Amino acid sequence: MLEETENYPFGGEGPVPYYYKSSELYSKVVLVWGIIFLTILILGIITTIKDQNRIIRNLFIINLLLIGLNIIQAFL
Numbered sequence: 001m002l003e004e005t006e007n008y009p010f011g012g013e014g015p016v017p018y019y020y021k022s023s024e025l026y027s028k029v030v031l032v033w034g035i036i037f038l039t040i041l042i043l044g045i046i047t048t049i050k051d052q053n054r055i056i057r058n059l060f061i062i063n064l065l066l067i068g069l070n071i072i073q074a075f076l
Contacts (some may be wrong), residue, residue: 017074035068040066 011021019029041062047055 018076019074037063053056 010023010026019026040050040059044056044059044063047059
């Protein structure tokens with residue numbers, strides 16, 4: 001790990017999302033969202049290969065909802 005976070009203003013001024021309080025919290029939040037979106041991507045690839053259009057449509061809708069939740073979560 002590079003450990004080059006001392007110049008980044010975690011817990012800094014201004015309107016920032018709650019997960020900017022520390023580098024550890026930021027890393028955990030980004031990791032969780034990354035795993036969620038990676039899972040959706042993998043499921044989408046598998047269902048595309050299997051040509052299951054209904055599931056693909058549902059995954060697209062779920063993905064849009066998750067993007068919305070990710071944006072809303074940043075403002076809480």
